[in-house]
Amino acid sequence: MKILLNNIKECFQKILKRSEFGKTSVCIIVSLDVDAICALRxxxxxxxxxxxxxxxxxxSGYSEMTEAIQKCGNMYKSIILLNCGNVYDMSDFIKGDIKFFIFDSHKPINHNNVNNEKSIYIIDDGMGQLEKCPEEEIKEMSDGDEDSIDEDDSGSHSSQIQRKQQQKLQRSLRKQLIQMHEDYYSQGTYYSRPSSTVVYTLAQQMNHDCNDHLWYAILGLTDAYIxxxxxxxxxxxIFEELQNEVIRLNIHFEETQGDAKKIGGVFIENEYKFLLMRQQSLYNSMYYSSYVGTKLKLWKDRDNKRLEEFMAKLGIPLNEAKQDFRYMNQKYKQILKSQIAEVASKFQMDDILYRSFVRQSDTKIQIAASDMVYAVNAILEYPQALLSKQLMQHQCSEVIEKLKTSETAAKFQNFFCALDTLGSKSDDLFQQGVQMALEFQAALVDEANNLIENxxxxxxxxxxxxxxxNESPQQKKFFQHPQSLQKLALLLMDIYKEKGYKQSNKSVILVNQLGELFMVVGVVGGMSFSGQEKNQFGQYFLRKVQELNLQFRQDSFETSVIEIHKDDFPNFIDAITDFKKN
Known part of the structure; x- marks a missing residue:
């Protein structure tokens, strides 16, 4: 059943109505991404x-989602899915009186979820193109059904003509329905409104909007953008919507004097497309920025002459740019703010700034939304075997300790640490996440440069x-996760875009050899800060492995990720060479 965003309160009221006092009636199944965890908060x-x-x-994927739902059985009245469930036919999981409530930015939504009026509730956020969604399933028609009219000579001549006309109409309607399904699904996968902003709308309608909830929605939006x-x-x-909320909920902070009185406040601020600038030097934040690195073509400028020229044009000495940004002379911070747009335009970086938000965490420190997203995302993707050592001093909050089970504690340690980072009043977890993010981005840039140079x-x-x-320590540490491999593919795609290749050549497929399996990730040209293109690789991969009868696993919520057995990979890569975006 489709619920309009403006009426999202209906979903929560249904959950409340179905709950039993003193019993656990609600199960939340949540994907391992920043937006989903913010929605969960x-x-x-x-x-x-x-x-x-x-x-x-x-x-972390479809098989775990399936297992979780099956284990739920009839124990829960309501199952809420965060950033998972939209693209799958959830009617297969309906048992008894269970109701599914799906908050998922992945699109397109499976038509059976949209058309189920009793057990499945999805949110129409206005960005999912549901007006094109087929309203019914394509029914199989056997050869006997096709020929039955022709073989039936009984009845009057007029009744035979009527039956033939009826069959012709049915065939025409079926053809139209098949075309409607094709048009709806062949566009590929894409994203709509972040789930955290959808759940924030729910909080608004429940009169429970506050700066904490607003901040989580901002982080979800920032995660989707960067x-x-x-x-x-x-x-x-969506920025305009959240900006209005920031103004409404923080007007008293704007009127107070002194940073101490502004702790917890959220403020609007232009953000640079640099990497974690407040957490390292200005120089490194630009060098390791995917945006700046590709625009300045740093992959072929190992002496960084272009970056140094950029600094010189700004009027910032290298010794100032290379020290920690927090200790950089205030004079040069002002020069950066006043001169960046003009100087960047000379290097074809007209959109080097974007509108964003910061939050006052204590009397001296403001945390940028993008910095928090990078930190939490790094914790989610950090190798599990190394996470315990990295965060050995950290103890999960009492609330999360109660929610954990012995089974999930080890398997999803990254998730619980990321969840705690968002809600922690301490700066320790955030700073450790920042260090992980810096380490990963350095590996990302290095790996991209190596692939191009070689x-x-x-x-x-x-x-x-x-x-x-998967031979180098760097590859083994940082590129086992599908999203990490996807980020590398996106960076490579942007590099080739700046090289001036035609649009059709900007799509990139990256493969990581993981033992007996090859993990394959496809990204399409047009996925960038300035635009988004629907990704058809997932459907194409699936069609080819089925045609070739290959062993495969397509388990990620990102359907453009597929795992192929190493013996089948040569046939697979040969088969997909004719891929072309519609």
Missing amino acids: ILTSLLNRENLQFRMIPV HMRLNQKNYDL NELYPCKHFRYGILK
């Missing part, structure tokens, strides 16, 4: 406010592909 606050007991289960899941138009639209990206007709042999 808001949602659990709303449930706690109503004294509703709930269980939460983190999942990871190229939202185009500029949709980002600006000519390890091979051109096909409509895309390029490269293979990570």
Whole structure:
């Protein structure tokens, strides 16, 4: 059943109505991404406010989501899915009186979820193109059904003509329905409004909006933007909504004097497309920025002459640019703010600034939304085997300790640490996440430079592909996670875009050899800060492995990720060389 965003309160009221006092009636299944965890933070606050007991289960892919739902059985009245469930037919999981409530930015939404009027509730956020969604399933028609009219000579001549006309109409309607399904799904996968902003709308309608909830919505929006899941138009639209909320909820902070009185406040601020500038030197934040690095073509400028020229044009000495930004002379911070737009335009970086938000965490420190997103995302993707050593001093909060089970504690340690980072009043977890993010980005840039320098990206007709042999410590540490491999593919795609290759050659497929399996990730040209293009690789991969009858696993919520057995990979890569975006 489709619920309009403006009426999202209906979902929560249905959950409340179905809950039983003193029993755990709600199960939340949550994907391992920043937006989903931010949505979880808001949602659990709303449930706690109503004294509703709930269980939460983190999942990293379709098989874990399926297992979680099956284990739920009939124990829960309501199952809430955060950033998972939209693209799958959830009617397969309906048992008894269970109701599914899906908050998921992945699109397109499976038509059976939209059309189920009793057990599945999805949110129409206005960005999911639901007006094109087919209203019914394509029914199989056997050969006997096709020929039955022709073989039936009984009845009058007029009745035979009527039956033939009816069959002709049915065939025509079926053809139209098939075309409608094709048009709806062949566009590929894409993203709409971040789930955290959807759940924040729920908090507004429940009169429980506050700066904490607003901050989580801002982080979800920022996560979608800096990871190229939202185009500029949709980002600006949601930004305006949240900007109005920031003004409304923080007007008293603006009127107070002194940083001590502004702790907890959220403020609007232009942000640079640099990497974690407040957490390192200005120089490194620009060098390791995917945006600046590609625009200045740093992959072919190992002496960094272009970056040094940029600094010189700004009027910032290198010794100032290379020290920690916090200790950089205030004079040069002002020069950066006043001169950046003009100087950047001379280097074809007209959109080097974007509108964003910061939050006052204590009397001296403001945390940028993008910095928090990078830190939490790094914790989520950090190798599990190394996470315990990195965070050995950290103890999860009492609330999260109660929610954990022995089974999930080890398997989803990254999730619980990321969840705690968002809600922690301490700066320790955030700073450790920052260090992980800096370490990963340095590896990302280095890996991209190596692939290009060694000519390890091979051109096909409509895309390029490269293979990570998973031999170096860097590859083993940082590129086992699908999203990490996707980020590397996006960086490579932007580099080739700046090289001036035609649009059709900007798509990139990256492969990482993981033992007996090859993990394959496809990204399409057009996924950038300025735009978003629907990704058709997932459907194309699936069609080819089925045609070739290959062993495969397509388990990620990002359907453009597929795992192929190493013996089948040569046949697979040969088969997909004719890929072309519609």
